[in-house]
Structures are given as C-alpha cells and as structure tokens.
Amino acid sequence: MASEAIGGGAAGIVRRVFTNRQAVLLALLAGLVAVFSQTSEYFLGADNMLEVTVYSAEIGFMALPMTLILVVAGIDLSVGSILSLCAVFLGIMFSRFGVNLWIAVLMTLALGAVCGAVNGLLTAYLRLPALIVTLATMAIYAGLAVGMSKAESYRGFSDSFGALGRGYVVIDGGVPAISFAGGGIPVQLLLLCAFSLAVWIIFTRLPAGRRVAVIGSGPEAARCCGIRVERLLTALYAFSGFMSAVAAVVFVSRVASAKADAGTGRELDVITAVVLGGTSISGGKGSVTGSLLGLLVVGVVQNGLQLSGVTDEWRTVGVGALLIGATTVDRMIRGEEV
Amino acid sequence: MNSEAVPLLSLKAITKRFPGVLALDNVNLEVRSGEVHAIVGENGAGKSTLVKIIAGAYRPDAGNVRVAGAETRWKHPSEAIAGGIAVVYQESQIYPSLSIAENILMGNLPRRRGGVAAGIGLLNRRTANDRAAELLLRLGEKTPPTRLAGGLGPAGRQLIEIARALSLNARILVLDEPTASLGAHETDQLFAVIEQLKRDGLGIIFISHHLPEIFRIADRVSVFRDGRSVFCGNTRELDEKRLVELMAGREVTTLYPRHRNLNGAPGLKLDALDVPGLAGPVSLEVRSGEVVSLAGLVGSGRSELAWGIMGLRRPAGGAVWVEGRHVKPGDPAAAIEAGIAYVPEDRQNQGLAMQMDVEENLTLAILKSLCRGPFLSLSARRNRAAELMKRFDVRAASIKTGVGSLSGGNQQKVVVGRWLAREPKVLILDEPTKGIDVAAKAEIHKLMDCLAGDGMAVLMISSDLPEALAMGDRVLVMRGGRVAAELSHEEASEEKTLAAMLGVG
C-alpha cells in the first residue's frame, strides 16, 4: 500500500486527499481564515472565533439529526417550523400560564419530539415521500406557531435562563462559573459539542446508528436483515424534532423573547451546512464530522464577511455560491455521470 | 456475397472498464446481413455491457464499432438509433404512466404534417395508436394501445420492448433475453418475426440463457466468458453439451455433494401459511439436516413463500414453527431471532448494503454480540469480520473493501457468511448460485452440504434444475402459487420435475 502511494507521486496524493470532501472543506476553511484575517483585524481574535460558533450553534443542533435523515434518503423541511412552534410554546407556557420555566423547557422538548414523530409516522408507516410530508408539516407547525401566538412575542425570561444562549463558562478562582460578559467558552458551544459527541457515538458506535446507516445504504436489505425500518425512521424524525426544540430553547434564551418567526428559513441553512459537509441528498453517504465542518465553513463565511464590512445580502449570495461551488467541485473530482 | 465481405456490424477490439472491473476485454464480434448471431455466457460475462456499447449508451475505452464498414462514434443512444440500431433490453424499460402506444413509439412519436401543427411538433395520436396496434399484432398481441403501460405484466412489458425495437425499422436488431418473460405462444410469434426480418436482410444479435432457443434460431454463436469472447462458430457444428462446456470454460462434471443425516426433528414447519400473492395456504416441513429444493417457473410464487416465512410479507393466516417454537408472523426481526436466515435472490437490493464495506456487511446480523456494554467494539467487529472473511473465503483486498466492487460469487459469500455467523437453525437460500461463477458455485454447494450435515434445515429455491434435483433430499415443485408436487430425491428426474412445473402429464 505504501509503495503505491509513493508510486502515485504528488498527483496521486493530491487526488486521494481531495476526493475526501472533508479535506476540501478544511482547505477551504484555511483559505477563508487566511483571507479574513487580512480583511479584518478582529477576525483572528479568540473572542471572535468563539462568536463564530455561537452564530452556528442553533443551526448545528438541527444539522446533527438532519445528517442522519439525509443518510436514509429522507429530508426534514419542518425543522425551522418546529423551532418556531417550540419557541412560541415555551413562551406561552411560561408567560401566559406561568408554568415553572424549567418544566416548560421539558414540555417544549417533548413537544418537539412529538412534532418530529408525526413526520416519522407519516413517512415511515404510510410510506409517503418525506419531502412532501415535511413540506406539509412545515406549513402546519409554522401555522400553529402563528395561530397560537397571534404573532405576538413573549418576554420576561429570567437571567438564569439566559445563560443557555448568552452565557459563557469562565474559570473564576478555579471554579467554573457562568458569566454574561464573555471571556470564556460560550455555553452554546459546549452544548453543541456535547450533542455532537453523542450523535457521533450513536451513529458510529451504537448498533442503532449502524442500522440507520444500513437503511441508507439499502432499505430493502435492511428489512431483510430484520431491522425494524419503520420504527427506526420514526425515532430518527422524532430525534430531529427534539433537536429543533433544543435549538428553540437556546434561541429563546439568547434573544430573551419568543416569536413565531423564530425558525423561518432555518431549514435551508441547516440543509446547506449538511450538504456542504458532503452528505449526499440522495442517501447512503454522510458523516457527522462533515456536517460540523460544513457548519463551521458557513459560520466563518458569514462572520468573516460581516467583519469585513460586507452587507448581509452579499453573505446570502456567498453561502449560496459556496453550496453550488462545493457541490460542483465534488462532482468534477469524482467525475460522476449524471 | 457482398455481405460476406463487409459485415453489417463489426466490433473490433472493444475494451470497457468500470471502477474495479474489466467488463469487456478486447472483444471482437461480427454480424452479417441476414444472420442471427447468438451470444451466450454466464451472468457477468459482459453481454449486457456489450449491448449497451452497441446501443450507444456506453462509450468503449478502446476499439471501434463499424456499421456496414463505416466507423461510428456514438455519444448518445439517439445517434445509434439513427445509425440503424434497435435494441430490446433485458430489463424492460417502460414508462408506467404513459400509454402503451407512447411507450412503443417514444423518441419517434408520429407528428402531424404541414403548417403550424408540424412546427410545434403536434402529435398524431391516431397514427400513433394505429401503428402501435399494428406492431403489437405482428407479435400476436391484441391489447388496445391506449391503455397505460403500468398495468401490464412482465410479458406485456417485454412485448412493448420488442415492438419498440421493431418500430425503428432498424438494420441491426439486438435482442437481450427477449423471451425471459414470454410464454410459449408469444415466443413462437417472436421467432416467426425474427425469421421474417432475417429474410429482409437484417442482422440480428440474439442473447439468451435458454440454449434450445439458440439452436432453434441462431446461425452462429459467440461464447463470452469473463469479459472475453472465447469462441465463435456455426451453431450447426455444436451441441448443447459442447456449448455449456464452452460457457463454463471446462468440461462440466459438477459433483453435487450429499452427506446427509436424515433423521432430524422438524426444523422448519409451515402450518397453512397464507401468504398474499400465493394461490392459497401452504403447509410444508423441512427437517433438521435436510435440504429441500423448491423448484418452479419464474413467478410460481417461490420467492413470495420465502418472504412470507421471513415475515417480509405479512401472512394473512397460518403459522411458522422453528424447531417446535412458534414464530411471530410478519416480523423479520422475530424470524431472525427464532433462527431463520434468508439469503435473497436480489443480492444487490435485498442482500447487501451496497455502499458499505465487507466488514459492515458481514457483521450486520451480529451487531449485538459485538457490543461491550451499549457500545460497539470496533476491534471485536474487525476481528470477527476478518475471521468470517477467512472462513467463507471471501476474496477482497481487505475488510474495508466496498461490497460493490466484489464479484457476484464473493458478494454471495458475504451474504451467506453474515447469516451463518448467527448460526441459524433454518437457512433459506433464494437462487443461491444465480449469476456466480462455476468455482464459487461448487463452494456454495459444498457449504450447503456441510451445514445440512451439521443439522441445519435448508430450503433452497433454485431455477437451475440439475442443482435443485441433485442437492435436494426432496424436491417441492410450485406452480401458479401453490405447491403442486413433492418428489423424493430418487424419483425427482428432470422430466418429472419439469412436467410438474409446467403442469402437464
């Protein structure tokens, strides 16, 4: 094997490295960092680096299950709407009904899982196309969010709750503490890391995760292997809903208000990050690390352009161009027939 | 004759490579005007790739294709069609939501003439329907061409393919397994059409696994093996035995091993199992240590029965027992838990997770036993996969090789290995040796014999009659969705079994 690599020479190594989507992303990331460090003096600062992650954490929560859903050749367009609905639900429970905040959070997480499970039941057991089901539930959940809140926003969340979305963990005299002034590691980032690790372990080291991969690689083969495909798919969509609820809670904590447009359009950001990370939209192939890299690239582009004084709109264009560019390069390298 | 000098179609030194596979290796082929040139070879010998090259769907990596002496460089099938090539593909390619007429004439739909109508490409439906009906009638079929093609059975779909090829008025007609789903009557009709086309001076390539058909219709025959054309000669100078030898690459003296110990208790018992798609409830028994062959024509319900046993198709009634224990119906996981293993016919879709590697495929059914606590032990999985790979002699570069790049025989060994790792009590094999080479075939037979000798109950579905008869301690024959006959190993002659399969005598 070793002699082969040497025999292949530099070109062979380059090709081998670059067939790997994650290597392309790393190279891209390095390039972006190099460029932005020139255009903005703040960019390379530690605070800003952490800021990038805060920017993408809420998308990241949803990107984790989305990766697995794309692996099984599904899609979940309703994640943004579930986020909205859960945010509104949390606001209503807390502000209107005066439920204890942390109990309201638990109820919100449960609601997210139920919303996701509905998607799962419809796709898995009725064999309806996921694109259609989640397109419909996207409208339903967003509609419920608007309808329940009458487009009002809910406020009055306690400071301690704000720690989830705005807090930093700082080491204060040897004891970890929560600060709102920065200078530490954002709580959001810690949450994202914890969830990422959990999903990575589930996907690569738990039988259930491997079964998900089998479904993506061949649903019929999975059934023949005794995998309870329907049950697993339902659980997967429920998990997606749950993570949208997590994103909702963090979002509400961050902005200290809950409104029905909280998640509007987020599904596209999520799918962009995941696809950028090399997960195939047609199923079978995907990785959690890839999605995190994709997420980071989107975050760096957004943040770097912002610091470089580029307007919001160009950032939108940039992310779109990035998605198409990365997919095109991928196609060309692998030389796949259409 | 002139046509002797310049063949209608000539392929010179064609080579085609796919990632990891050399599909065609320096292949030559000539078809003269007015001849039927048969191509035979085992599955995977490269016949279908050759067809796609002639059709312009693939471009060869090396070599050239000449039509009537002129070199061609087709980039799209439409160019091959314009060049006078018509192909009947093995897998019927139909558009289920379009009408039969549109299916037949797609790409060549009749348009109205003159003025604006022609300018916008307005269709002439009546002409289309008339022409389609006429083509179908030539094949002896009277189905109205306005019906949707999606409702047709396999024979109807096949006829659409053939009619489509005829509609092109081509000079060269390629028929890839055209009779696979046709009945005797339709086949006769097709052969009459072929004879007529031959007289009209067409060159015809005829691919079939059905050797009697070759001797009935073909003038010359080429034998393909492992991507090479190993023989080309006149059909008259051959007989079936010689042809089979050429296909197999050696003298065929297959030995089917049989070392059984036939006094086992019932391993698998079906009690009036009522599987949707079958004609009625089925009861049967396979004792431990016994190999039972399930013979029958394609579509006689054998695979459906296997799916019913496995729970892949939910039975409407009846029960499955494994070593006296009842199996929860309609749940593959329960069937596997009870000790049933199923090696499906459709390896690519049902057998393997095609985008995964050998390691994952081999260990799919035993994930639980490879866990430490809740977590999968990667080292345990690696060791177990390596061990299984060695035990079942899977030939792959490493356990990390993707199963997609393995040969059919090695893929089959991966599927079988996965199930045997669970040490099942009942093994159901659905066409276990279809499309795999002779050596791997013999290995699978030996393995089956060993397993039965060790007390496993084996139910084997096979369309390979010699295999079914030689391996089976009993032969069950299915016809029209029911078990039509049961023959002991001694009484199961080829004539008797065939008669039962066809329902004659």
Add this chain to the structure above:
Amino acid sequence: MSATRERTELSEQAATERRLMERYGREVSLLLFLVLLTTIIGVRNPRFAGAENLRDILLNNAYVAIMAVGTTMIIITGNIDISIGSMLAACAIVAGRSATAGCHPAVVIALTLGCGAAMGAVNGFLVTVVGIPAIIATLGTLSIFRGLVIIIARGRTIVNLPEWFMQIGRGDLAGVPFPVIIAVIVAVAASFVMSHTAFGREVYASGDNKHAARLAGVRVRQRVFAVFVINGLLVGLATLCYATRFGQIKTTPVAGQELLVITAVVVGGTDIFGGSGSILGSMIGVLLLGTIGTGLIFLKVSSFWERTAQGCLVVGAVILDALRRRKRERGF
C-alpha cells in the same frame, strides 16, 4: 401461461372501467371538494359565493397559477425548483426599473421574460450539465438570486410606475381581469403542449423513466434544460401579472412563495418523483388553496391559521393517495 392470459383479459375489462377514474380521479375529487367548500362557506356567508369575491380569488391567484404551471412541468421531469420566489422578486425589479425608466412596453415585457428565462437557464445548467441534484442547485440559487435582489434594489420600493404598466394588472376584458386571462391561456397552452406534442410526451417520459427515455433516443438533458428555461419564462410572466397590481413594487423577496406553489402542485396530484401529473390538477390545487385562504376570512377565522389549513390539506391529499395506492396494490 394460459392462466396469466386469462388474468390479463379479466383485468383488462376492469381496467377500462377504472381508467377514467384513474386518470382523472384526482381532478374530479378535488373539484368536488372545491365545490363543496365553496358551498359550505357560501351558506355561512353568502357574500363569499358572490361574483365580486370569486373574481378576487381568481385575480389574487393568477400569478400563483402561472408559476404552478412551470413547477408542474419541473416536477414531472422529476426535478424541483425552490428558487422561484427569489426569481419572482428579481423579475419584479427588472420590470419595475425598466418601466419607470420609460422603456417601451414591449421592451419591458421582453426584459422581464428574458430575466426569468436566464435565471431558469442557470438552474437548468446546474442540474443538467453540472449534474447537481435539483434541490441543492436551486437551494443555492435561491440564496444567490435573493441576495442579488436586495443588493440591487437596496430594499427601496419602486414607485411612479407608468399607467400602462398598472393596466396589465388592473385592466379587464369584459369583466375578466387580464391576469386571469393570461393564466388561463398559459394553463391551456401548457396542457396542450404537455399532452399533444412530442416535446410534452418526451418530458413525461424523461421523468417517468430517465434511463428508458435515454435508451429510446430521447435527449433527456435537453428536455429537462428546456423545462427549466420555460419555468423561468413563466415566472417572468407571473411577475407581469403580480407586480402590476399595486401601484408600487416592494423589492424585498416574499419568503415561502415557492412552497405555496409546490404545495398547490402536490395537492393537484403531481407525483413528486416525476412522470405523472397534470396542469389541470395543479390549477385546481391553486384554486383550492386560494379559496381556503379567503374562506377563512369569511368564516371569521384568523388568517393566522391559513398555513395550518394548507398543510393539513396536503397531508390529507397524500394520505388519500397512499390509501388508494395500497388498495390498488392489494387488487393484484
């Protein structure tokens, strides 16, 4: 063999009887549902079924209908275009800017349609030549077009539109508004092309079975590319019916229009995997969604619930489809 023959002949009879229902079942049942809905709401509030209101519903949904024609064709090829909302906004700027700049009406119309067709061509290029899955390609162009729109227009509303321009959206012929007439013409023409020309049938074939179509000599990529361009052209046309209605053009893209259109098409019975569907069905789908939207207002239900109702409609439609399919499968 004779057994299978008998069975084909038997099923043939049943099939002929079922055929009409199978081909037009979706349209008929949707139409019945639409009539039922209109009647119910009309009984509760007679003004709903009045000519004035029905005319409004048609007028409000004319541009959606035109976009739905394009989307139907796209989905029939087995693709999808989620960038149409951004395209609509881009075309509106081109139309508004050129009109206020005093261009000749013909130039304005040509520029608007050309802008749509060009964006459609970009999508078509990415899908057929580069080979990016349509949902990814148009997800990317959705952002790009959207961003460019905001950059170019800087969020400013275009005012001082010429009278002739607004006449397109406000004028009528014998009481029927121009946009409605345009939508009807487009729908009829597209239906005709899809069912009576070689092009249309090849588009169906490309979506129904891409490989078979290629092997039959159909230039699948060219057909798909053409459909993307046509779709862009139709978005341009929809713009002319949409931007001309309100004296001014807001240049911030309205989110979610693509989803409304896709929803209407799916409710109308077009198979998301390609190969089957009808323009007529999509038109009824558009009307149904529009009627529900207006109907909620007449039923004094807050319009906040509109999207929920639309979503439920889609779920209901696809569940019915699934049940019908299951029943048919059991029939074999």
